[in-house]
Amino acid sequence: MxxxxxxxxxxxxxxxxxxxxxxxxxxxxxxxxxxxxxxxxQTGHNSGVIHAGVYYTPGSLKAQFLPGGEPRHQSLLRSKRHSL
Structure with a gap:
C-alpha cells in the first residue's frame, strides 16, 4: 500500500x-x-533548458511559477539526492 x-x-x-x-x-x-x-x-528528448519565465505573459501561471524552478534545480543539484 x-x-x-x-x-x-x-x-x-x-x-x-x-x-x-x-x-x-x-x-x-x-x-x-x-x-x-x-x-x-519526453524529458530526455527536450532541449534541456530551464525557462526563466521572462517570455511569458506577466501574471500568467507560467510567469509566476517558472522563476522558482531555477533555485529548486540548484538546490537539488547541491543536495546530492540524485545520481547526476
Missing part, C-alpha cells in the same frame, strides 16, 4: 516525488515508469 503513486519518471514525476518526500518524509511513494530508466521519454 502506498500513500502516493506517481506515474512517470521524467523531470515532473521525479520533482513531484522529491517535493512529496520533503513535505511527507514518512510517506510511502511509488514512482512508475514504463521505460527502462528515468527521463527516457
Amino acid at each position: 502506498y500513500d502516493f503513486v506517481i506515474i512517470g519518471g521524467g523531470i515532473i514525476g521525479m520533482s513531484t516525488a522529491m517535493q512529496l518526500i520533503d513535505v511527507y518524509p514518512d510517506a510511502r511513494i511509488a514512482l512508475l515508469e514504463k521505460e527502462s530508466g528515468p527521463a527516457c521519454h
